[in-house]
Amino acid sequence: MGKYVLRRFINYFILAFIATVTAYITSSSFMDPASRYRGQNPPLSEDSIRSILNGHGTNPEVPILERTWHWLTNIFLHGDFGTTVHNSPVLQEILVRAGVSLKLLLIGSIIGAILGVILGVWGAVKQYKTSDQVVTYASYLIIATPTFVIGVILMIIATGFNNALGTTLIRFSGDYSANIDPGFVPWFTDQVSHMLLPTLALVLMGAATYSRYQRSVMLDVLASDFIRTARSKGRTRRTALVKHGVRVALIPMSTYFAYAFGTLVAGSSMLEVIFSWNGMGQFTINSILQSDINAAAGSVLFVAVLTLLASTLSEVLYAALDPRVRI
Amino acid sequence: MATDIPISTDPDTEVVTKRSKPTSRAMLIWRRLRSTPRFWVGGILLAFFVLFALFGNTINIYSPTDQDVFALNEGPSAQHWFGTNTIGQDIYAQTVVGLQKSLLIGIIAGPCASILAAIIGSTAGYFGGRVETIIVWFINLLLVLPSFFILVLMAPLLRQLSWTAIVVFLVLFGWMIMAQVVRNQTKAIKDRDFVRAARYMGVSTPKILSRHIIPNVASILIVDATLGVVSAILAETSLSYFNLGIQKPDVSIGTLLAEGSGAAATRPWLFVFPAGVLVLMLFAISLMADALRDAIDPTSGVNRD
Numbered sequence: 001m002g003k004y005v006l007r008r009f010i011n012y013f014i015l016a017f018i019a020t021v022t023a024y025i026t027s028s029s030f031m032d033p034a035s036r037y038r039g040q041n042p043p044l045s046e047d048s049i050r051s052i053l054n055g056h057g058t059n060p061e062v063p064i065l066e067r068t069w070h071w072l073t074n075i076f077l078h079g080d081f082g083t084t085v086h087n088s089p090v091l092q093e094i095l096v097r098a099g100v101s102l103k104l105l106l107i108g109s110i111i112g113a114i115l116g117v118i119l120g121v122w123g124a125v126k127q128y129k130t131s132d133q134v135v136t137y138a139s140y141l142i143i144a145t146p147t148f149v150i151g152v153i154l155m156i157i158a159t160g161f162n163n164a165l166g167t168t169l170i171r172f173s174g175d176y177s178a179n180i181d182p183g184f185v186p187w188f189t190d191q192v193s194h195m196l197l198p199t200l201a202l203v204l205m206g207a208a209t210y211s212r213y214q215r216s217v218m219l220d221v222l223a224s225d226f227i228r229t230a231r232s233k234g235r236t237r238r239t240a241l242v243k244h245g246v247r248v249a250l251i252p253m254s255t256y257f258a259y260a261f262g263t264l265v266a267g268s269s270m271l272e273v274i275f276s277w278n279g280m281g282q283f284t285i286n287s288i289l290q291s292d293i294n295a296a297a298g299s300v301l302f303v304a305v306l307t308l309l310a311s312t313l314s315e316v317l318y319a320a321l322d323p324r325v326r327i
Numbered sequence: 328m329a330t331d332i333p334i335s336t337d338p339d340t341e342v343v344t345k346r347s348k349p350t351s352r353a354m355l356i357w358r359r360l361r362s363t364p365r366f367w368v369g370g371i372l373l374a375f376f377v378l379f380a381l382f383g384n385t386i387n388i389y390s391p392t393d394q395d396v397f398a399l400n401e402g403p404s405a406q407h408w409f410g411t412n413t414i415g416q417d418i419y420a421q422t423v424v425g426l427q428k429s430l431l432i433g434i435i436a437g438p439c440a441s442i443l444a445a446i447i448g449s450t451a452g453y454f455g456g457r458v459e460t461i462i463v464w465f466i467n468l469l470l471v472l473p474s475f476f477i478l479v480l481m482a483p484l485l486r487q488l489s490w491t492a493i494v495v496f497l498v499l500f501g502w503m504i505m506a507q508v509v510r511n512q513t514k515a516i517k518d519r520d521f522v523r524a525a526r527y528m529g530v531s532t533p534k535i536l537s538r539h540i541i542p543n544v545a546s547i548l549i550v551d552a553t554l555g556v557v558s559a560i561l562a563e564t565s566l567s568y569f570n571l572g573i574q575k576p577d578v579s580i581g582t583l584l585a586e587g588s589g590a591a592a593t594r595p596w597l598f599v600f601p602a603g604v605l606v607l608m609l610f611a612i613s614l615m616a617d618a619l620r621d622a623i624d625p626t627s628g629v630n631r632d
Contacts, residue, residue: 012467019471030480127621136365136617143557144609146564149584149602152591209554216550216620251515252547255507262504266475270565285569288479296476304471311467318511 008315009308016304023300024068024293031291033058036085056083058293071297081301082294084287090298093283098302100175101268101279105306108199109264112206113257119207120214121246124222136215139208147267150204151274154197172197175277198271205267206260213256218249247321254317261310265303359622366622369614376608380426389417391424391578402596410596412586421578422601428490428579429560429605433612436497437555443498444505445548449540451506452513453532459510466503474500478562482571490573493566497559505551512544546620553616557609564605580605 033056037049044052053059057070074080081090119139123132142150158170171177171193180186221227222245230240269281276282280302287295360366387408389395395407395415403410409418451462478485478496485492516522517540525535541548560580566572567581568588575582580601587597 011464012471015464015467015471018468022472023476026477026480030484133365137614140613140617141606141610143554143613144606146561146568146584146602146605148565148568148588149606152588152598156592212550212554212617213547216547219621220546252508252511255511256504260504262470262474266565269475270568273569284476285479288476296480300472300476303476307471311470322515 004319005312005316009312012308012311016301016308019304020297020301021068021072024071024297025064027288027293027296028058028060028064028067031288031293031296032060033085033291033293034060036291056085056294071294081298084295085290085292090294093295094280094298094302097278097280097283100277101272101281103175104195104198104202104271104277104279105264105268107195108202108268109206109261111199112203112264113210115203115207116210117214117250117253119211120216121218121241121249123211123215124218124249125241127219135211139211142204142208143212147201147205147270148274150201151197151271154201158197169193170196173276175275175279198268198275198277201271202264202268206264209260209263210253210256214249214253217252218245221245221249224248251318251322254314254321257310257314257317262303262307265306356619356622360618363618363621365614366618369611369616369618372607372611373615376426376604376611377430379604380423380430383423383426384420387417387420387423389420391416391420392576393417393420400594402594409600410594412597418583418596418600421583422580422604425578425580425583425601426604426608428573428577429563429581430608432490432494432497432563432579433556433560436494436501436559437557438552439494439498440501440555440559441505441548441552444502444551445509445541445544447502448506448509449513449536449544452510453517453536453540455514462506463510466506469500469503478566479569479571482566485572486574490577490579493563493572494559497562501555501559501562505548508547508551509541509544512547513540516540516543546623549623550616550620553612553619556612560605560609 033053034049037044037052050059050061054062057067057074059067071082074082079091081094084090084093119135123135126132145153155172158172162168162170175194177190177194180190222241226244226248227240230244231237235243265281268279269284271277272279272281273285280299283295284299284303286292287299384390389407393416395411395417397415398404398407398411399415400413401407401411407417407419409422411417412421447462447466451459477500481496485496522535522539525539530538563572563579564581564584567579568585570585573579573582583601584598584605587594587601591598
């Protein structure tokens with residue numbers, strides 16, 4: 001098992017490497033970093049633009065392969081991922097922002113997944129009953145709503161809530177307040193009041209999607225022979241479902257969990273932009289809009305590493321749940 | 328989990344039963360659909376929005392590009408049913424045109440992605456070995472490389488091409504997760520007796536895949552194809568929200584929402600109407616998908632003990 005996981009991990013590591021290099025090369029060929037300096041007033045001379053670009057290692061006159069090689073050797077020899085267009089080290093920027101993004105992603109996706117699985121199983125067991133109908137209608141309504149529309153609606157509700165209370169209990173700008181009293185309790189309340197809306201949005205989206213897939217898989221499982229066998233052996237409906245059904249229904253879901261992660265990352269990037277969180281999502285979108293090659297490649301590396309960890313976790317889960325694929 | 332209706336074993340009636348099989352299966356599905364309220368709610372809503380997208384503007388005197396200089400920034404009225412924007416364009420007319428584009432993108436991209444997922448996923452799972460390794464490796468590479476990032480990077484290119492380029496990109500980056508699910512399901516059923524029997528009878532591999540493997544993952548594929556319509560439209564709206572998707576002079580629901588969301592609090596009609604139309608239409612498609620899934624799945628009636 002350990003060897004199997006290690007092999008998968010190395011495999012994903014190579015993938016992450018290729019993905020990042022691909023991202024560097026594509027962004028180098030599609031982006032025009034010089035355009036950022038050409039429009040400036042007073043105008044910069046072509047020579048000074050060239051020297052700025054050389055400093056970032058993004059001068060388009062240097063052949064792409066040479067730039068890529070230079071970028072790679074810097075990473076492996078000095079752990080240096082280059083500088084952003086604002087002259088700050090990319091690695092440092094990522095480390096600062098990663099925590100902000102992970103806070104939202106981890107809490108949101110875990111609560112969302114657990115809630116989705118519970119709702120899906122419940123819906124399948126109570127198929128066509130009122131509770132199933134309510135969950136079905138509600139989750140389709142959420143799936144049908146774009147992330148930013150959910151964000152805007154939550155903000156409108158929160159504004160009404162704050163106005164009704166007369167204090168700003170829920171905050172929807174930024175990921176922390178600048179001036180808070182020292183101590184754990186004020187810090188914690190501040191964190192919660194900032195995290196509530198974006199996390200809620202992510203949980204709603206995750207739970208709605210997971211519950212659909214889980215219900216679908218669970219219905220297939222409920223109709224299968226081994227449930228009938230368990231029932232005919234005298235197991236109650238409840239134990240047959242819990243002991244045999246849910247475990248089997250989770251097998252295809254474990255694959256889905258890992259890869260839905262990519263969608264979640266995209267969703268949380270948008271939420272970061274909407275709620276002005278200073279996280280990786282905002283960093284990625286800004287870096288692309290600003291033609292910042294080093295920062296863009298760095299953001300892809302971040303997402304690649306996350307996906308690598310999620311995929312390895314999914315393989316472990318899959319092998320643990322399904323004896324047929326155990327190696 | 329047999330997908331076929333029981334065929335009589337009596338050799339005399341076999342031919343007759345087989346010939347009538349397609350109709351009776353369709354009838355069976357239709358009978359189940361008919362009794363599902365979700366199908367009717369979704370179907371009627373969707374029919375309404377499709378008619379709205381096709382003929383909504385024939386009863387409207389304004390075209391999406393007309394500028395009514397006497398009604399700038401006005402709320403809904405008898406003249407402008409959904410209000411007007413800053414330069415006096417009719418939001419109703421724009422919503423109709425935007426809906427056409429968004430619907431078209433979704434209806435092409437969603438099912439195409441699922442078909443690609445079914446073919447690639449079942450091939451990988453069925454053959455196993457080197458074929459599977461290579462496909463899984465490729466899928467993982469595409470998943471590790473965030474598709475949103477690639478779409479954003481390609482935005483300058485997409486701007487020059489038309490909206491069909493966006494459809495192609497949505498298909499190319501929308502099949503991987505489902506292919507993985509299909510692959511794993513295929514691996515689980517490829518050694519079952521009915522597949523083995525077909526193989527020993529000399530049925531060709533493409534036929535085994537299309538007749539025995541894919542029908543057994545069909546229920547999850549149908550949910551995916553229909554949710555794919557929804558997610559393709561959502562992806563387009565999100566890209567357009569960041570001004571990276573559909574470009575002017577093309578209009579989609581996404582571009583309308585991008586313009587309207589900033590004014591959601593002060594001039595709600597710019598946001599509420601396009602958003603409402605979009606959400607309700609996607610809601611209708613999802614409901615129909617769910618009803619269809621229950622109707623197609625031959626086992627869905629079993630859970631009634």
